Amino acid sequence: MRLGALLDDPELRLRLLAGAERLDREVRQTITTDLLDPSRFLSGGELVLTGLMWWQHAGDTERFVATIADAGVAGLVVGAAGVDGLPDELVPACERHGVPLFEVPVDFNFAVITEHVVLALAAERRLPFPAGADLASGLAAVAAELGAVCRVLAPTGRLVAGPATDLGRTLARHCLSGEPLPTHTLMPSAAPLTSWFVAVDGDGERWSASQRRLVERLVELVAAQRTAWMSAVSMSGVAGDDALVLASPDADVLAELAAVLADDIRLVCLDDLTYAFVPALGRTLAQAAAELTDALRVLTHGLGSAQLAVGLSSEGTPEAADAYRLASHRAGSATLALDTELTSHRSLLAVVPDEVRTMFAQRLLGPVYAYDLEHRSSLTETLRVFLECNGSWNLTAERLHVHVNTLRYRLRRVEELTGRDLGRFADRVDFWVALV
Template identity: 40%
Template sequence: MCVRLRALLDAPDLRLRLLTGGSHLDRAVRWVYTTDLPDPRRYLTGGELVLTGMLWRHDPADSAAFVAAVADGGIAALAAGYADNEAQSVPDDLIEECRRHDVVLFEVPPDVSFATVTERVVRAVTEGRPGADEERWRDRLHALVATGAGPDEMCTLLTDRTGADCMVLSATGRRIAGADTLADDDRRGLARRYLSAEPLPTTVRLRTDRYALLPVSPRQPRIAGWCLAVAGDLDTDDPAVRGPIGEVCTLLALEWSRQEEARQVADRQGAQLVRLAGSDSAAPADIASRLQVAGFAPDEPIAVVVAAAAGGTPLTALLHEICAGAPDPSLVTGVDGEAVAIVAAGIDRFGELVEHIRTGAEALRPGLSGARVGIGVAAASACAAGLHGALEEARAVRRLGEHRPGQVRVADSGELSSHGLLLATVPDELRRSYTDRLLGPLVAYDAAHRTDLIATLEAFLDCDGSWTRCAARLHLHVNTLRYRIGRIERLTGRDLSTFAGRVDLYLALKLA
């Protein structure tokens, strides 16, 4: 079912005022969506009545960008209003932009809540199903909207309707809501299938049970969105099943959008903090003040996580999801092409945090579409005083870690003291040139004479140049070992009795 714009305009309890688009009042409304994002088009599927309190508007240019975005999203109409503020009305620039884009615009009276409008639209678009069961279902669905119920209540309603356990999972397998019947590994397994399945919805078998996996909203990026998992052999093509699942998914998508908007507000505040901390001229008192506003004590230990990736990877959403499962509170934001997280993790838990980030990043790998992601993690003993240094250190280890193989690369500040991380930054062409020059003669000699000079060199260096220990390891007489080392020195031009000679050949072996 649907509701026409004319019916909403004529509703005496809503008292909407038509500002533009009077020729489109027979347009059907498919659903309702409330937003104060400056560009909400990725959350729109077309046919929505969009409600906005205009928190995104700071000047006329903002109205132009917002209206262009919702028009591109194919909305049915826009309804704007300032709640509980009779002195303000819809600005002229917003009216003019709606007129220019041929968007229907209503003004919502300040004493009419958006919840009232939302309930009216939901009730109208879900009416028309025959039968007492359908009536009870519709009443409970309306009650969820009217009371602002959360995802758990939505899952309970769907379970009562279908008789099947259901749960909402994040892209890493975190349980957002619903039945708590699966072990962590099983939930992560369902999440992996959700990330990689083409197309969705899909049905998967988990041990003896089957689960239907559906995206809460097809417009959500999978690594940022929610997955609805419904247990049992339900036929999701059956209208009696597909209808309730689709309606609950729509409510879940609205809840996800609400939470996403709240995160984006926090992200903007976090971006200001990160930019301030990254400045060489920032006063520690200013950093401490912003940290307190964000919920961090100035003297508490923290960790900083920096992520970067090529292509269109939603980095901030990715880092949000990775940090969401950590036991410590965090602030995640996007700054200048990077995603940055500040985590209230003590030094004693730093290793645990790094492992959690590695596990979470690897869990999201199936949803990265081949994009390579680099993540750096650093710690600071005092938040306000150490934030700048930890931020720079995390960026440094992230850049060093990018030279490692693999699609997802996580490096931490403890590795800055390891030569292995530095060697990983050597370009491939220089690596080949160096190893060929030093080790090439040994490889050729071994191939021609069926000897083991490379293995002998590795053992000699591993034994710190000890003749007796190396000879014992290789089951050789010491004189035989001395003969082989002499041959290595002549072929490579390096003196293995010197520190410099050993370092040259050690690095060549590590680079090979």
């Protein structure tokens, strides 16, 4: 459908701000985002809907508009509900980069635009089910045409629509990695990590050209339905007293992870993080973490070199944010941290950059390291064991199999080399932190 058709519909309440000469562009789907750089979710032809939450600093407008322009989007729709008016640079940036720009009133729901586009695209493509049909009905109609079972799955392996299966995660792994699966034909959208995909039993190589076009159209409709779902969870108002809270910067991926735990979820963007509120439904934090860990293992197959970090809390958004920061400093492409892990000094150290920790240890213990290297001694290990034994001379000497006098000599040498006093609690803490 054309951009101009959207502008002509008074129900959508669109006001054109830039790009009047480009209203003949075709809209392939809608995507709602508040990411400053949503390029990895764009493949061209999207109508981008944004509440401008990415606008935080000077230069953000130019970066955002340039990014979506380079991706070949059809246009941009903005609503200023979450900010104080539109950025002054927005209209000039859109004119400069050739991006048609529309504004909607602050009380307008983006889901109305998404639904309108979904229905219009379905009608244009003449799918074998009525425009606005639910996915179950659409899948049934396509399955009848193909003579095969069809399903819609999320990138975590969650079943969105279609007959139940135990192969959800297996299918998702193959779809994300691009590996063929002889027993199924997997049809992802342009951004499989943040989109639903169609899985059809059997070998798609045997489909006729018309059957393949039919499935491709279904994939497009599924992508549009997923966009509508994303808009709905971003606008919903559910969150009970027993809600679990997930935190991560990527709203699309976070929504998929939250949906693993429950259907009834709510997304909220605050500062640079998105929070998903999910009913606990009787789960403990550990049980929810186990389910999310399984889902994250699947998503790793589509991350490539990127990292996905998620924080989980049963307390609230500040705790979830702290857990996210802890997870973001862990090794691995997909990491999860719980707020219950924030009660140890190790969790505090985990969020300190490696270079800072290395510099601290070198400045404090550098002379000790050098002495050990030159004299082939073991002052560093002696200090470590002494601290692990809570400063007990006898226990330390016993563990090291040395006389107490030998131990006292070694530790006195450590004090001389560092200028610190092991009898002072603060100095012991510094030594301990340097050795962790």
